[in-house]
Amino acid sequence: MKDEISSLHERLSVLARNLWWTWHPEVISIFTDLDPQVWREVDHNPIAFLSRVTPEKLEQRAAELVLHSRINYAFRRLNEYLNKEKTWGNIHCGNLRSRPVVYFSAEFGLHESLPIYSGGLGILAGDHLKSASDLGIPLIGIGLLYDQGYFKQRLNGDGWQEEDYAALDIALSPASPVKDAGGEPLIIQIDARSGSLLARVWEVQVGRIRLMLLDSNIEGNTADDRCLTSRLYGGDERLRIRQELLLGIGGARILQALNIYPGVLHLNEGHSAFAILEEIRRVMAYDQIPFHRARRRVSLYTVFTTHTPVAAGHDRFPGDLMEEHLGIMREKLGLNHDEFMALGRVNPGDTTEPFCMTVLALKNACRANGVSSIHGGVSRLMWHPLWPERPELEVPIGHITNGVHVLSWLSPQMNQLFETRLGQDWATRMVHTEVWEKIKDIDDGELWETHQSLKMRLIRFVRRRLQRQAQRLGQKEILKQIDQILDPDILTIGCARRFATYKRGDLILSQPDRLARLIGDSRRPIQIVFAGKAHPRDDSGKQLLQRIVRYSHDPACRNRIVFVEDYDYNVGRHLVQGVDVWLNNPRRPLEACGTSGQKVVLNGGLNLSVLDGWWNEAYDGRNGFAIGHGGMHNEETIQYQRDGDYLYEALEKEIIPLYYDRNESGTPHHWVRMMKHAIQSLGWRFNADRMVKDYAQRFYLPAAGAVSEDTQ
Numbered sequence: 001m002k003d004e005i006s007s008l009h010e011r012l013s014v015l016a017r018n019l020w021w022t023w024h025p026e027v028i029s030i031f032t033d034l035d036p037q038v039w040r041e042v043d044h045n046p047i048a049f050l051s052r053v054t055p056e057k058l059e060q061r062a063a064e065l066v067l068h069s070r071i072n073y074a075f076r077r078l079n080e081y082l083n084k085e086k087t088w089g090n091i092h093c094g095n096l097r098s099r100p101v102v103y104f105s106a107e108f109g110l111h112e113s114l115p116i117y118s119g120g121l122g123i124l125a126g127d128h129l130k131s132a133s134d135l136g137i138p139l140i141g142i143g144l145l146y147d148q149g150y151f152k153q154r155l156n157g158d159g160w161q162e163e164d165y166a167a168l169d170i171a172l173s174p175a176s177p178v179k180d181a182g183g184e185p186l187i188i189q190i191d192a193r194s195g196s197l198l199a200r201v202w203e204v205q206v207g208r209i210r211l212m213l214l215d216s217n218i219e220g221n222t223a224d225d226r227c228l229t230s231r232l233y234g235g236d237e238r239l240r241i242r243q244e245l246l247l248g249i250g251g252a253r254i255l256q257a258l259n260i261y262p263g264v265l266h267l268n269e270g271h272s273a274f275a276i277l278e279e280i281r282r283v284m285a286y287d288q289i290p291f292h293r294a295r296r297r298v299s300l301y302t303v304f305t306t307h308t309p310v311a312a313g314h315d316r317f318p319g320d321l322m323e324e325h326l327g328i329m330r331e332k333l334g335l336n337h338d339e340f341m342a343l344g345r346v347n348p349g350d351t352t353e354p355f356c357m358t359v360l361a362l363k364n365a366c367r368a369n370g371v372s373s374i375h376g377g378v379s380r381l382m383w384h385p386l387w388p389e390r391p392e393l394e395v396p397i398g399h400i401t402n403g404v405h406v407l408s409w410l411s412p413q414m415n416q417l418f419e420t421r422l423g424q425d426w427a428t429r430m431v432h433t434e435v436w437e438k439i440k441d442i443d444d445g446e447l448w449e450t451h452q453s454l455k456m457r458l459i460r461f462v463r464r465r466l467q468r469q470a471q472r473l474g475q476k477e478i479l480k481q482i483d484q485i486l487d488p489d490i491l492t493i494g495c496a497r498r499f500a501t502y503k504r505g506d507l508i509l510s511q512p513d514r515l516a517r518l519i520g521d522s523r524r525p526i527q528i529v530f531a532g533k534a535h536p537r538d539d540s541g542k543q544l545l546q547r548i549v550r551y552s553h554d555p556a557c558r559n560r561i562v563f564v565e566d567y568d569y570n571v572g573r574h575l576v577q578g579v580d581v582w583l584n585n586p587r588r589p590l591e592a593c594g595t596s597g598q599k600v601v602l603n604g605g606l607n608l609s610v611l612d613g614w615w616n617e618a619y620d621g622r623n624g625f626a627i628g629h630g631g632m633h634n635e636e637t638i639q640y641q642r643d644g645d646y647l648y649e650a651l652e653k654e655i656i657p658l659y660y661d662r663n664e665s666g667t668p669h670h671w672v673r674m675m676k677h678a679i680q681s682l683g684w685r686f687n688a689d690r691m692v693k694d695y696a697q698r699f700y701l702p703a704a705g706a707v708s709e710d711t712q
């Protein structure tokens, strides 16, 4: 009996320590069934959950709820997953097995309980790891362990954003210490002119993938350095270069300490580009070859993904900061200051130019890409000066369009519908178009009912959140009407984003009277759920956000416009699963890709978006809605006003009539037809399995092949 008690707790602990559980609803439901209240209190962290339940109590609850077989089944599924031989990666990426892909990123968004991400870039990196795991591609992730993460957003009574930082309790996180060859905790040391920097290393299991995270909060570091990995994107230039030193050079050192030879270095954005320098240094020492030969060799297996379509968004460091932090590295590479700085300069001869991380990456990667077709073009234009002798079209930056890790974003209800209608194994075959043909056979009423139940779930979530918020702020009026907030029978628009000005989060408020008419329409009204954070130092972003919050308090749209605090993985998941329409209206062409709209597709949501990023490739006239026709204007205010007009037109002429056109049984049949067409035409393309396969076939395999030839 005793054995069985401990094994149940142990089995759940094993499940809790591999983030595989985050995309398996059958595991999540075990925790919610055990105690939904506690599950919420611990922010969906199963390790924290288990720390609050004794093995005896767990055994008792499991017996009451007849959970034994479900726990055992989940445990068996995890083991089968980890030991599976016949994966796509095993079949196609054999030559990466001894030398894996090493994927560097400054943030990884894997789940709300591990807050080491801020937004889209991190979520994309997390989705990349999860699909690499599902496909069985030999890959290791490298990042930073932020012990306070990104901020939690609170709104004050006036709708102004305030930031809270919560400390991560590492003992209740899925991270475990990485040991060195002698079994001691691995410590990485980086020498700079102003002293050494130390970091310890943690490891998180993401299915089959290991994610290594550097943490500077250890004894031996100065007080300042101990805070280096506290927060994402805080601090000044100096803090930033030290973070990037840790990520790039520290990350490459982890590989050396563990005797891992990279087959491919994949730099996700420029933050980690110093890894290139450390890898060149290693190859020079190991193979006893000079800088230029080592550099050439390392570039054969370095690939780079850029995400930022705005020139000012790329990290640049002045010469003195570079010398302080990388002077020792520079000497080891055998370069003088100007030769070294030239590696990161657009114009090597311009001694006033700072060192740009993106330039370092672009000049030293054999393959580089933007994250949508438009963004590839924007990047070629932006970096044309690096290749002045070539025509713009031949600037060597292509594109691989982002995708999302479907099972992390798909509602369990839709998953179940797909399992019964498309086949039990639909998820492993989602990149094939045939899988989606059967969507047509799903009964309209069944699909609509499933969608409606998800919308109701979203509404209950929003009410819970607003209740909590109103209690904190003492907003009695809101508390009294909590049950009237949002209505499942009303066309529901979701709009969640970072409040950067180019995303134009307030576009739909640009004609307040027109919006008020749409919201207050007695027969065919609309309602909107907003969420999103502004960067702590971006006051214009905060003003934009405040404008929306204030508007939501206006009696004219009370209960029909809401702002949900603290947009994170969890809020995002609820939103994308429950809305009818996902609104995205960035200023074209500044959205690199935009992935949130991809998350709604398989949940039955329709996109309403500017033809920018992925939507420009996806929209076919029948699988969602476009704002405008892809036009642009040099004058920002004119583009804003035009896009506002297009947005209202789409709502008034297309979306609202279609949504409220019902058949005798109350189903909006034309709308459902569009939902089905969206799923069928978009599902197979805009997912992370397709994206990671593209990286494997177009980047990883050729790069790994080239280097093995070079070293023979």
Ligand SMILES: *Cc1c(COP(=O)(O)O)cnc(C)c1O
Pocket (backbone or CB within 6 Å): 118, 119, 120, 121, 123, 496, 497, 498, 567, 568, 569, 572, 573, 593, 594, 595, 596, 597, 599
């Ligand atoms: C998906 C997601 C993003 C990125 O969405 P975009 O469309 O690129 O803005 C940002 N934050 C969260 C929480 C997300 O889930």
